[in-house]
Amino acid sequence: xxxxxxxxxxxxxxxxxxxxxxxxxxxxxxxxxxLSKGQHRTPEYQEVNIxxxxxxxxxxxxxxxxxxAILRYLASAFPEVADHWYPSxxxxxxxxxxxxxxxxxxxxxxxxxxxFNSVLAPAFGLPLNPQAAxxxxxxxxxxxxTIDTYWLQKDGRFLLGNSQPSLxxxxxxxxxxxxEFLNEEDRGSIFSPHKNVLKWIDDVKSATTPYxxxxxxxxxxxxxxxxxxxxxxxx
Amino acid sequence: xxxxxxxxxxxxxxxxxxxxxxxxxxxxxxxxxxLSKGQHRTPEYQEVNIxxxxxxxxxxxxxxxxxxAILRYLASAFPEVADHWYPSxxxxxxxxxxxxxxxxxxxxxxxxxxxFNSVLAPAFGLPLNPQAAxxxxxxxxxxxxTIDTYWLQKDGRFLLGNSQPSLxxxxxxxxxxxxEFLNEEDRGSIFSPHKNVLKWIDDVKSATTPYxxxxxxxxxxxxxxxxxxxxxxxx
Numbered sequence: 001x002x003x004x005x006x007x008x009x010x011x012x013x014x015x016x017x018x019x020x021x022x023x024x025x026x027x028x029x030x031x032x033x034x035l036s037k038g039q040h041r042t043p044e045y046q047e048v049n050i051x052x053x054x055x056x057x058x059x060x061x062x063x064x065x066x067x068x069a070i071l072r073y074l075a076s077a078f079p080e081v082a083d084h085w086y087p088s089x090x091x092x093x094x095x096x097x098x099x100x101x102x103x104x105x106x107x108x109x110x111x112x113x114x115x116f117n118s119v120l121a122p123a124f125g126l127p128l129n130p131q132a133a134x135x136x137x138x139x140x141x142x143x144x145x146t147i148d149t150y151w152l153q154k155d156g157r158f159l160l161g162n163s164q165p166s167l168x169x170x171x172x173x174x175x176x177x178x179x180e181f182l183n184e185e186d187r188g189s190i191f192s193p194h195k196n197v198l199k200w201i202d203d204v205k206s207a208t209t210p211y212x213x214x215x216x217x218x219x220x221x222x223x224x225x226x227x228x229x230x231x232x233x234x235x
Numbered sequence: 236x237x238x239x240x241x242x243x244x245x246x247x248x249x250x251x252x253x254x255x256x257x258x259x260x261x262x263x264x265x266x267x268x269x270l271s272k273g274q275h276r277t278p279e280y281q282e283v284n285i286x287x288x289x290x291x292x293x294x295x296x297x298x299x300x301x302x303x304a305i306l307r308y309l310a311s312a313f314p315e316v317a318d319h320w321y322p323s324x325x326x327x328x329x330x331x332x333x334x335x336x337x338x339x340x341x342x343x344x345x346x347x348x349x350x351f352n353s354v355l356a357p358a359f360g361l362p363l364n365p366q367a368a369x370x371x372x373x374x375x376x377x378x379x380x381t382i383d384t385y386w387l388q389k390d391g392r393f394l395l396g397n398s399q400p401s402l403x404x405x406x407x408x409x410x411x412x413x414x415e416f417l418n419e420e421d422r423g424s425i426f427s428p429h430k431n432v433l434k435w436i437d438d439v440k441s442a443t444t445p446y447x448x449x450x451x452x453x454x455x456x457x458x459x460x461x462x463x464x465x466x467x468x469x470x
Contacts, residue, residue: 062329064330066336069332076329077325090311097303097304098301101302102301104339105344
């Protein structure tokens with residue numbers, strides 16, 4: 001049964017999905033939907049996902065969107081996926097679900113709100129919004145503090161004290177990578193109080209190598225171009 | 236193994252959890268945590284849920300928060316829960332997960348943002364926030380339109396065209412009931428374009444009787460008191 005992933009590698013949940021499939025040997029066709037070109041708003045794409053967002057999948061004749069729902073589905077439908085990603089033990093799974101749900105109204109909302117309203121909005125034809133950016137930054141910092149002191153408080157290298165990553169580690173770290181769009185100073189000041197978070201990001205990168213870097217290459221390329229443009233023409 | 240539910244019946248996800256347990260014959264002890272009295276901020280309650288939110292559960296020695304994670308856990312841990320609440324079929328379950336995840340950044344964010352910032356904030360010692368209320372109302376209306384024309388577009392009485400309710404129906408309708416705090420005119424104008432939503436609310440009420448009304452009695456009582464206070468002393 002064919003699996004198509006409709007993604008934009010500049011979208012954080014798209015990258016989480018791509019890395020997950022690559023790591024677990026799930027075969028797929030990548031269909032690129034460039035958000036900055038409005039390709040998510042075409043009538044053709046609305047046949048795939050009426051919400052006009054990426055990622056979405058079509059598996060045989062089954063359509064699905066919402067990245068956490070997709071990750072859970074793939075972890076359940078493909079027996080080759082290792083148990084640590086989405087544990088079959090009821091309590092361990094419930095704890096992973098708790099992080100995934102917490103993510104929506106906390107890290108995701110804070111990070112996406114801050115990066116979009118302080119940097120990315122003009123690329124989508126919208127003005128920067130300092131007030132929304134400030135609210136996003138506040139929530140982002142509080143969320144990073146929660147990860148640093150609560151979700152990572154136990155012995156293991158990953159969230160919930162686990163020794164191997166779950167869907168939650170992958171989803172949250174891909175979100176945090178969006179902060180690469182910020183300037184060095186800003187990113188440094190956001191991360192500096194959260195040493196456990198920095199170590200955990202490295203641990204998730206190591207555990208998902210080489211796909212983590214492969215799926216983030218576009219982000220680093222766009223970041224470089226943006227930086228050069230901001231610096232103006234070289235003399 | 237004892238199950239304790241830490242809830243406030245004025246909190247929409249608390250009500251969803253209470254109704255779910257009652258309907259499915261899951262025995263529990265209800266521990267009332269009154270948000271308006273700040274009982275979620277006590278050191279004792281932080282031992283239960285460090286996030287200072289309701290609902291949370293303690294099942295034996297297992298602690299869990301985030302209402303969707305709790306509902307999934309109970310549906311998985313208690314074999315007496317009927318399959319339609321959280322289908323074991325991988326694709327049917329994925330579709331329910333899709334609605335549950337969609338809820339966070341759409342209906343939940345819109346409804347909670349609107350009701351809190353236009354009505355409830357003063358009860359928590361905070362000022363009303365007209366701008367946040369306006370943003371919430373916009374997202375709330377868009378979310379109701381999505382439910383009306385997309386999630387309810389198929390033959391069945393419930394979300395996704397199902398003939399019986401799932402966790403998603405219960406979570407979303409309990410959220411919508413929070414709109415009872417609005418005045419009649421405002422609520423009427425919000426609901427009027429969405430006839431399918433109104434019929435679906437009634438269908439969820441019927442499917443969860445008598446517990447739906449029982450768990451919403453406190454909300455209607457508080458609403459009545461608020462209305463009388465707003466009207467001032469009678470002549």
